[in-house]
Amino acid sequence: MTDHPHQLYAVLFTEAAQTRLGGFTCGDEPWSRHVTEWIRGSDVHHSMRRGTRVWLFETAGHEIVGFGSVGTSIWRWPPPDGASATIVLIPMLGIDARFRGQPSDPDWRYSCQIMKHLLSEGQCIAREWPGDRGPAPHWLVLMVHRDNVRAIRFYERCGFELIPGVVRRKDHLVMKVWIGG
Amino acid sequence: MSATLLRDDAETIARLDSVVCLLEWTRSLPPSTRTRFFAALAECSDAAQQVVVSQIGVIKNPHTAAAERQRALTTIGDTLSLRLDEVEERGASSMAHGCQQKAGTQEEAFAHRLRQLMEARRISQQEIADRIGCSQPAISQMLNRHCRPQKRTIVKLAEALNVHARDLWPDIEAVEMLDAVGSFQQDDYVMSDAEAHALRDTTRRNRPKIQPQSLPPRRG
Numbered sequence: 001m002t003d004h005p006h007q008l009y010a011v012l013f014t015e016a017a018q019t020r021l022g023g024f025t026c027g028d029e030p031w032s033r034h035v036t037e038w039i040r041g042s043d044v045h046h047s048m049r050r051g052t053r054v055w056l057f058e059t060a061g062h063e064i065v066g067f068g069s070v071g072t073s074i075w076r077w078p079p080p081d082g083a084s085a086t087i088v089l090i091p092m093l094g095i096d097a098r099f100r101g102q103p104s105d106p107d108w109r110y111s112c113q114i115m116k117h118l119l120s121e122g123q124c125i126a127r128e129w130p131g132d133r134g135p136a137p138h139w140l141v142l143m144v145h146r147d148n149v150r151a152i153r154f155y156e157r158c159g160f161e162l163i164p165g166v167v168r169r170k171d172h173l174v175m176k177v178w179i180g181g
Numbered sequence: 182m183s184a185t186l187l188r189d190d191a192e193t194i195a196r197l198d199s200v201v202c203l204l205e206w207t208r209s210l211p212p213s214t215r216t217r218f219f220a221a222l223a224e225c226s227d228a229a230q231q232v233v234v235s236q237i238g239v240i241k242n243p244h245t246a247a248a249e250r251q252r253a254l255t256t257i258g259d260t261l262s263l264r265l266d267e268v269e270e271r272g273a274s275s276m277a278h279g280c281q282q283k284a285g286t287q288e289e290a291f292a293h294r295l296r297q298l299m300e301a302r303r304i305s306q307q308e309i310a311d312r313i314g315c316s317q318p319a320i321s322q323m324l325n326r327h328c329r330p331q332k333r334t335i336v337k338l339a340e341a342l343n344v345h346a347r348d349l350w351p352d353i354e355a356v357e358m359l360d361a362v363g364s365f366q367q368d369d370y371v372m373s374d375a376e377a378h379a380l381r382d383t384t385r386r387n388r389p390k391i392q393p394q395s396l397p398p399r400r401g
Contacts, residue, residue, distance in 0.1 A: 007397070009396055009398070010395070010399065011399045011400070012398070013401075016401065030354060033358075034359045034362070037359060038362065040286045041289075041326070042288060042326055042329050043329055046329075050366065052366070073365075073367065075371070075372050075376075076369055076370065076371045076372065077377050078371055078372055078374055085380070087380075091362060091366050116394045116396075117396045119389050120395045124395075158389060158391050159389040159390035159391065163375060163379040164375060164379070165373075166376050168361060169360065169364055170360075170361040172365070176387070177387055180386070
């Protein structure tokens with residue numbers, strides 16, 4: 001059976017795969033430049049060393065459309081509790097500026113295919129969480145710049161909600177979606 | 182090439198890896214230089230090959246002084262009909278760093294500028310490390326692009342070298358953003374009250390509005 005022409009494929013990211021990112025750019029907006037730098041520089045390796053999984057997403061013709069990542073982090077409840085909670089997070093995802101809003105068919109929109117994949121991986125982490133590592137994570141969170149309205153709307157369409165009253169470093173907002181059972 | 186020339190063993194695969202590295206590197210050269218380079222390579226006498234191999238050994242040696250590296254680059258450039266600046270800009274880093282290809286990144290430009298400034302001021306890695314209060318291996322990691330410096334480190338380096346932070350990393354805003362991403366992943370982050378309230382409230386389970394689905398895997 002032939003795949004749909006807009007089907008994306010997930011390639012597990014490796015250092016060798018970085019050589020394929022020569023012309024890859026996520027755009028020149030203030031909230032985009034560092035996204036390109038993250039995947040093409042050493043930040044991606046630093047993140048992978050702490051357990052983050054990273055994929056390149058490519059077309060049937062091996063053109064790289066974007067990348068995404070899923071990992072976990074241990075956060076602590078504020079005092080006096082102070083106990084730890086595991087959170088699944090999307091440290092970074094990006095789409096090459098050439099592929100934004102493509103294809104026009106919303107069922108096959110690249111951004112949507114990528115997010116479906118990351119949500120599936122997040123759910124997989126939550127579902128297969130070993131019992132001896134404490135309570136399974138229930139939330140998938142991501143960070144988005146407050147001026148990146150286009151991305152915020154996209155994440156909301158995918159089911160994410162902004163956590164009210166939370167602003168992280170450099171004007172980043174935090175969004176969450178339930179991935180527990 | 183006949184398949185019989187290629188054996189399915191580690192040595193052959195390693196050699197093919199080197200060929201790929203060479204092709205990747207030369208792809209970034211101007212076409213005329215590329216042609217000249219391959220012509221020079223094809224005509225390379227045994228003696229010339231030995232010169233190139235020995236000079237690459239000099240460049241790859243972490244204890245080689247800057248001036249000595251420069252001389253080695255000049256020798257390779259002369260032997261292979263490459264101008265000195267092309268060898269420096271395009272090739273030396275990939276040859277010296279296991280063919281890592283991170284060309285065109287801000288991190289690469291930073292490493293290049295830092296190295297240039299240190300050489301111009303005759304400051305060793307240990308000296309700059311002492312001045313900013315970090316270790317020499319940390320400086321080495323930055324120069325070899327194995328580790329991105331945080332903004333505060335760039336500021337300290339700039340002060341130590343008597344330049345502006347933007348002289349080292351012009352898009353300092355991108356560094357701040359990357360630092361923010363780094364802190365987002367950090368363990369032991371203590372949630373704010375607002376975050377704790379939202380994540381403890383399991384009565385409001387906003388689920389995905391799209392159907393999670395893994396994409397078909399492919400090998401890189």
